[in-house]
Amino acid sequence: MNTILSHNAQWVLLSTLILGMAAGIVGSFAYWKRQSLMSDALSHAALPGVIVGFVLTGTKNLPVMIAGAAVSALLGALLIDWIRSATRIKEDAAMGIVLSVFFGLGIMLLTFVNRTAGGSQSGLDSFIFGQAASMVGDDVRLMAGTAGIVLLVALLGYKEWKLFLFDPAYAAGLGLSVRLMNGIYLAVLVLVIVVGIQAAGVVLMAALLIIPAVSARYWTHSFKWTVVLAAAFGGGAGAAGTLLSAAGSGWPTGPFIVLAASATFAVSLFFGASKGLLILYIGRRASRRRLSSQPVGRVAAREGGRTMSYSGWILLTASLVGVCCGLIGVLLILRRMAMMADAISHTVLLGIVVAYMATRELSGVHMLIGAVCAGLLTAVLVQWFQSRGVQQEASIGIVFTTLFAVGVVLIATQVGNAHLDVKHTLMGEITFIPWETMTLPLVGEVPEAVAMLALVLAIALAAIVAFYKEWKITSFDPALAASLGIPAVLMHYAFMSLVSVTTVASFDAVGAIMVVAMLITPASAAYLWTDRLSVMLALGAAFGAASAWIGYGIATWLDTSISGSMAFATGLLFAASFLGSPRYGALSRLRRGRSASRVQAASDSAD
Numbered sequence: 134m135n136t137i138l139s140h141n142a143q144w145v146l147l148s149t150l151i152l153g154m155a156a157g158i159v160g161s162f163a164y165w166k167r168q169s170l171m172s173d174a175l176s177h178a179a180l181p182g183v184i185v186g187f188v189l190t191g192t193k194n195l196p197v198m199i200a201g202a203a204v205s206a207l208l209g210a211l212l213i214d215w216i217r218s219a220t221r222i223k224e225d226a227a228m229g230i231v232l233s234v235f236f237g238l239g240i241m242l243l244t245f246v247n248r249t250a251g252g253s254q255s256g257l258d259s260f261i262f263g264q265a266a267s268m269v270g271d272d273v274r275l276m277a278g279t280a281g282i283v284l285l286v287a288l289l290g291y292k293e294w295k296l297f298l299f300d301p302a303y304a305a306g307l308g309l310s311v312r313l314m315n316g317i318y319l320a321v322l323v324l325v326i327v328v329g330i331q332a333a334g335v336v337l338m339a340a341l342l343i344i345p346a347v348s349a350r351y352w353t354h355s356f357k358w359t360v361v362l363a364a365a366f367g368g369g370a371g372a373a374g375t376l377l378s379a380a381g382s383g384w385p386t387g388p389f390i391v392l393a394a395s396a397t398f399a400v401s402l403f404f405g406a407s408k409g410l411l412i413l414y415i416g417r418r419a420s421r422r423r424l425s426s427q428p429v430g431r432v433a434a435r436e437g438g439r440t441m442s443y444s445g446w447i448l449l450t451a452s453l454v455g456v457c458c459g460l461i462g463v464l465l466i467l468r469r470m471a472m473m474a475d476a477i478s479h480t481v482l483l484g485i486v487v488a489y490m491a492t493r494e495l496s497g498v499h500m501l502i503g504a505v506c507a508g509l510l511t512a513v514l515v516q517w518f519q520s521r522g523v524q525q526e527a528s529i530g531i532v533f534t535t536l537f538a539v540g541v542v543l544i545a546t547q548v549g550n551a552h553l554d555v556k557h558t559l560m561g562e563i564t565f566i567p568w569e570t571m572t573l574p575l576v577g578e579v580p581e582a583v584a585m586l587a588l589v590l591a592i593a594l595a596a597i598v599a600f601y602k603e604w605k606i607t608s609f610d611p612a613l614a615a616s617l618g619i620p621a622v623l624m625h626y627a628f629m630s631l632v633s634v635t636t637v638a639s640f641d642a643v644g645a646i647m648v649v650a651m652l653i654t655p656a657s658a659a660y661l662w663t664d665r666l667s668v669m670l671a672l673g674a675a676f677g678a679a680s681a682w683i684g685y686g687i688a689t690w691l692d693t694s695i696s697g698s699m700a701f702a703t704g705l706l707f708a709a710s711f712l713g714s715p716r717y718g719a720l721s722r723l724r725r726g727r728s729a730s731r732v733q734a735a736s737d738s739a740d
Contacts, residue, residue, distance in 0.1 A: 142379050148273050149371030149390060152329045153341055155280040157367025158287050159325045160342035161349065161360045162318055165298040169346075169526040170472050171210070173339035174228040176326045178209030180239030180335055183260050184246055195271075195331075198260075202327035209235055210319050221717055225526075226471040226657050230707060233650030236335070237700020240647075244694040260330050272331065279328045283321050287360060290317070295356055333387040340534035341367055344394040347527045351405025366401075370394035384545050391538035398531060408522060446567040446580055448685055451699060453586035454639045455651055455677030460593055461635050462656030463666070463673040464628060467608040472526070473515070474652040476533035477629070478636050480511045483540035485637065490547060501585075501634055508633025509626060511536065563695050582638075589638040593631055597670065600624070605666050647696045651677055654703035658710035661717045676706050 163169050182205025186198035209231045216227040287294065296304035297314040305311050322342075329338050349362035374390030403410050465471055484507025488499045511532055518528035566582045573579055597604060606614040607624045614621045632652075639648045655676035659669045683706070684699030691698070715721050 142375075144273055145379075145386070146372055146375045148276050149332055149375045149386070150368045151273070151276045151280045151371075152325075152332055153345070153367035153369070153371030153390070154364040155276070155283045155325050155367075156329060156338075156341035157345040157349075157363035157365070158283050158360055159321050160344075160346035160367070161356075161363040162287075162294065162298065163322060163342060164346040164350070164524070164527060165356070165359075166318070167524055167526065169343045169524065169530050170225070170228060170339070170475075171213070172322065172326060172342040173472075173475065173530060174213065174232040175206040175209055175323060176330060176335045176338040177232040177239075178235035179203070179206040179323075179327050179330060180236055180260065181205045181242055182327075183330075184239055184242040187246060188242070195275075199275075199327050202330065203323050205235065206323040206326060207319065210323065216711075219719065220661060220711060222657050222660065223466075223469055223471070225469060226466050226653055226660075229471040229475060229649055229653035230657055230704070232475065233647065233654060233700050234704030234707075237647060237650055237697040237704070240697030241688075241691070241693045241701060244697065245691075248692075260335060276328055279324055283325065286317065286321055290314075291357070298356075333390060337387045337391050337534060337538060339530055340391040340394055340538070341370070343527055343530035343534065344391070344398050345370060347523055347531060348394075348398045348401040348405075351401035351408045353407050366394070366397050370397060381546065385541060388538035388541040388545075391534050392542065395531070395535040395538070398535075402521070410521065443567050444685075446583065447563055447695070448682060450563060450566050450580065450582050450586065451681030451685060451695075452678045453583065453590055454648075455655065455679070455681040455699075456674040457586060457590050457593055457635050457677075458639065458648060458651035459655045459659070459673035459675070459677030460597060460670055461631055462652040462654075462677070463659060463669050464604060464608055465632070465652060466656045466660050467666075468628075471653050471657075472529055473512070473629075474632060474636075475649045476515070476529045477508045477511050477632050478648045478652075479533045479537040480540075481507045481633055481637050483507050483536045483543070484510075484633075486540045486543045486547075490543070501637060504637035505630050505633045507536065508629050508636070512626060512629040585638045589634055593635065596627070596631060601666075604628075608666075644696050647700045650700035650703045651680065654700075654707050655680055658703075658707045661710045661714040663716065676703075676710075680706055 160169075160172070163172060179202035182201035182203065183198045184201075185205070186201030187193060189201070190197050213224070213227045213231050216222050216230065217224045222230075293304070293309055293314060296307065296309055297311060297318075301311050304314070325342070326338055329341060333341055345366035346359070346363040348366050349359045352362055353359055370393040371390055373393035374388075375386055377393065378384040378386040378389040401409065404412075406412060462474070465474055481504040484503035484505070485500055486503075487507075488503030492499050514532045515525070515528045518531065519525055523531070566580050569581050570578045571581050571584060573584060603614070603619050603624055606617065606619060607621050611621050614624075635652075636648050639651065656669075656673040658676050659672035662672055663669050680702040681699055684702035685695060687693075687702060688695040688698035710718065712719050713721075
């Protein structure tokens with residue numbers, strides 16, 4: 134109790150309370166705008182700005198670092214909108230590209246800083262995972278000011294927010310500047326994110342913006358009360374999570390905040406006065422009773438209606454990751470499930486931790502089994518929440534933040550001193566791959582990761598080739614697949630299993646976050662080159678392998694993080710495809726536009 138009531142704990146408690154309230158308000162705006170996962174993308178995109186702010190001042194100057202994070206996050210938001218509007222890449226894939234490439238760049242910069250004098254003591258890692266215990270009075274005042282700004286914006290523009298969020302076209306017809314409102318929305322969203330990442334970190338900040346708002350929707354249909362309840366739920370989750378983490382020694386605050394928010398969501402899901410499952414069940418039961426009491430005629434009427442250099446093994450491992458992820462990523466993009474890659478890359482942590490707790494071994498097939506189970510659990514929960522009326526983006530955000538937080542809490546409280554930590558899982562360490570070996574018949578001694586990835590690649594290729602027609606039909610037209618008798622649901626969960634296996638096999642090489650870059654960005658680049666699935670699969674695999682080689686070259690040249698460089702290299706390849714693709718590239722479209730203009734001008738002059 135003394136720990137909980139200590140002076141520092143009180144500052145932390147007040148900080149997270151205020152942060153939760155502000156996040157709840159802004160999160161409700163994001164929910165109604167159907168951009169819940171934008172917060173996840175922008176929180177990851179803020180990391181390079183934090184590092185640049187530290188480099189510019191040479192010290193941990195919080196205002197400068199927050200300003201850098203804000204600029205970086207806003208740049209990420211602009212790039213998402215530009216990619217979505219200027220190419221045929223959908224918004225979810227655009228968010229995945231920006232999330233992974235910016236985070237990879239941030240890891241590269243963080244590696245540079247940690248190798249400078251005093252850099253390793255900078256404490257910048259806290260911005261990745263959050264460190265609420267380091268908060269002091271200045272942080273509370275900063276968060277109070279942020280919450281005040283958010284509240285002021287919400288109150289002064291209440292009527293405008295309702296018009297902008299529910300019917301932008303009607304709002305524009307009344308003379309309201311939709312572009313200005315969208316700018317204000319992005320500004321307050323970025324403000325809350327960059328202030329809150331010190332407490333929750335870039336990985337879990339999205340939970341505070343998504344879960345309270347979704348929880349509130351189960352209690353009311355009113356926009357006003359959704360905002361009020363989301364603020365209350367967010368603040369309550371922040372306070373409850375802080376008190377829970379203070380009860381243990383070294384327990385992380387961020388994951389407990391997420392678990393507290395998830396508990397609120399669970400209560401709301403079942404007992405919410407507006408859309409809770411219990412209320413819906415009672416309503417349906419009453420309806421059935423009314424129908425059963427009516428004459429049969431009236432009811433019927435209604436119903437009618439091997440040897441190799443050290444660098445060689447690293448390159449082979451990374452290339453296998455790139456090819457595996459490139460193949461699977463193409464199907465993710467075509468199914469418009471790009472952000473499911475982000476979700477599963479986080480939630481497989483829980484499967485790995487549970488598998489370790491059951492066997493006390495950090496390698497073996499049980500890790501794959503645990504990861505597949507976690508991936509399938511993610512897919513099932515997302516699908517179930519969607520069937521209960523929760524938006525797809527919000528469902529993904531709730532599931533992955535909650536399951537990831539459970540994994541982090543289990544590591545902190547149950548795993549102990551085992552070589553299993555969140556940072557390694559997220560970022561990977563490919564430089565250790567050649568030292569962890571196994572002996573294979575006819576082959577000899579090879580790194581365990583190479584053997585695992587080769588097996589996963591063989592499984593993925595076999596699955597794609599054997600069921601090529603089924604993948605094609607279910608990806609492009611699920612309704613036609615169902616009418617032809619193809620088990621679309623079974624194909625969906627088989628695909629989620631492939632994503633899970635690919636993700637966990639890639640952990641040691643590039644880490645969970647970087648897997649997102651390998652899954653989404655090379656496939657998105659391939660999507661800009663062709664409309665044929667077979668060619669797209671080949672290009673996705675080729676771009677994935679090329680990203681590994683280019684990234685390793687950058688890392689060797691600059692002496693920085695290999696995994697971060699690989700993620701950054703995927704962005705370079707996507708930029709080259711965006712500009713130079715002969716079919717959907719910006720330059721080719723510009724040439725076609727000019728040619729069409731010249732033809733039209735010649736036609737007009739002839740007339």
